[in-house]
Amino acid sequence: MITYLQNNYPEILSDLVQHLWLALIPIVVGAALSLPLGYLAVRIPSLYQPVVNVGAVLYSIPSLALFLMIPVIIGVGYLSPLNVLIGLSLYTLALLGRTVADALISVQGETTQAAQALGYRPLRQLLGVELPMAAPVLFAGLRVATVANISLVSVGALVGSGGLGDLFTGGFQLGFVEPIIIGIVLSMLLAGVCDVGLVLLQRRLTPWTRVGGRA
């Protein structure tokens, strides 16, 4: 194992880096798009159920199938990394769109009514009141989506953009377990680090949730 690591260090590292941006870009894109989508699904009630349903259908499609349908729809090559990026962005959007909508619905109540009475305009209220209040729920969803994406990137190895997935396919073709094990371990470590990172970010952004209860 150690020798394998030593001999193939550069490739492993580049796989890791590729894996990282293949996973994170869709997160950022999906999360960013999910905010307006979720917001609209709340403001326009008839939109809520379709958003949920389409999201559920989308999310039920196996990753490989999704990665291979996208080239046909948008005309890129089968082995383009765009397939993985777009596919994972769609997954993230499908998952988080509903999360944002539900989170916003759940924070409606006395505080938001008070904010409105104070004179907040809708956008300011969204950004300054509702989203911060919904932060725990949003971060929970974000963490789930991130870990999921990191696991799914490796499937991209079958369409030429695998990140650590290349270690899996490489190891399989040669019959070596070492690269596969390294790939699994690194993938899980990456997921763990990202998860912890998000928790820290959440704590940083929501200091009020850390303060203890009444004395």
Place this chain on the structure above:
Amino acid sequence: MITFDQVTKTFPGGNVAVDDLSLELPTGQITVFVGPSGCGKTTSLRMINRTIEPTSGTISIDGEDVSTQDAALLRRKIGYVIQHAGLFPHRTVVDNIATVPFLNGVNKKQAREEAVQLLARVGLDESMANRYPTQLSGGQQQRVGVARALAADPPVMLMDEPFSAVDPIVRDGLQKEFLRLQAELGKTIAFVTHDIDEAIKLGDTVAIFRVGGHLAQVGSPQELLDNPADEFVADFVGRDRGFRGLSFVTADKLEVEPVRAYVDRATGARLVLDDGGRPQGWRFEETGSPQPLAGTFTVEDNLRLVTDLAISSPAGAAVRVDHDGVADGVVAHEAIARHLTAMRRESER
């Protein structure tokens, strides 16, 4: 009869919830455990059906130590009503009520039929039978909870703040119905509440607990109001003990003046009756249009109600009616005060 014999409950961590409690709950009566948070009233209640086990001491029902019986079978013979009803959302109302009969192996069809009968007993319409709990209001759910506790016709019932989670108007209705039901059924009931008014209203015997699980005083509501054992009890029962005590005195001995001739000396108001003799309101000479009554009372009502009616009345007097609603007497608030003074003199002799 339920007997507590030197019962103590200490939780891991050292918290003494109930301290050396010895108490008798008379058969066929409602005994209320009341006190502030942390006084051990709920813990004491739950030791009766062994959902909490005592650290020491014994609890007996009709002479039998509860700890010697199979817990599950013991519980099936004790009705259990809790604050948020705890109905099974996945079962219909009827199946919820029939829970214990089902457990006891009673034929399902029969159990369901009997459950439907119970619905009427607790004041619910038969159409509720096949609804699900989520379709019911809080008050309705609570009634189903009571019906469920009654289904196996247990001699003993435990009730843990059953009416606390509903709004005051609903609560009042539930309490009245509960008293009516108890008058029919005569169960031995242990009832927990944090509300002293409820305790006084419902209890035949009231046991006031102090924080730390000590019994501060046990007695009839009248005794507690008249002779509080110490400052804590007096405080807990509340400052207007005297006024509250009036709820236990009926208006049957109260003298009333005849209706037709009655004129309020202060305002000149007269009582307006309809053709059947029922009171409609007070007519004032100045304004001319009658003002409605705050309410009426009968001979069975208590003096607290009568005093309140007199004070709320625009004419400073309460109107008594018979069972058909026909006015048969008026009493001014001064007359009530004189009556109270006379009562006091009477009791001092």
Place this chain on the structure above:
Amino acid sequence: MLNYFGYLFDGANWQLSGDSSIPERLAQHVGYTLAALALAALIALPLGLLIGHTNRGAFIAIGLGNLGRSLPTFGLVLLLVVYLGVYIWPVLLALIVLAIPPILAQTYAAIRSVDPAAVDAAVGMGMRPLQVLFQAEVPMALPLIIGGLRNALLQVCATATIAAYASFGGLGRLLIDGLNRNQYDQVLAGAVLVAALAIALDYISALIERVVVSPGVRERGSRRSRRSRSAARTQSRTEESAVSTSR
């Protein structure tokens, strides 16, 4: 563009008897998926119920749930095949192992989320522990439990697709073989069929859920009830609904 659909609409591929025909692949895929799910449920459901009811060993349920989520499914499948050989059973083993954490974690969470007042009432009325579990807790927890099973179902279906790379059968073969031979109509056929299968399986399991779950317990679809849910519940629901996320 029509080229892409050549494979899908070629009648020869739909022969029921053919070894590499679509119905054959479909049957394999569905068969292995359901088998793996059933075996995983056989292990994870009782364990989840036990941990949930007694609330002991919660860290196992939660820990495994988290672990399972971060484990790359593709890697595990290939690892087992390299270790144990290019047969069907290592793949099945991987499918089962991957399906256990989400079912376990969600079953545990489901039992824990049951209304404590109802459980207190059940115990207080004289139900024995097993009766409390099966007559009270499980029926109330059923939507979430089934939710966990549905999640696992989709995950197994997706992983079975990818396993075609390791010479596993199923519809994934169309994708892998098609890619290898640059037969893109085959690839598209595979992608469309797999997607349709997954959607169909999800839909059928939703129907089953409707039948099995008591009307009094169903997740209400109305916006008003959603509004009354606390943020905490929404958060736990988010975590639960996406316990298994590998597709």
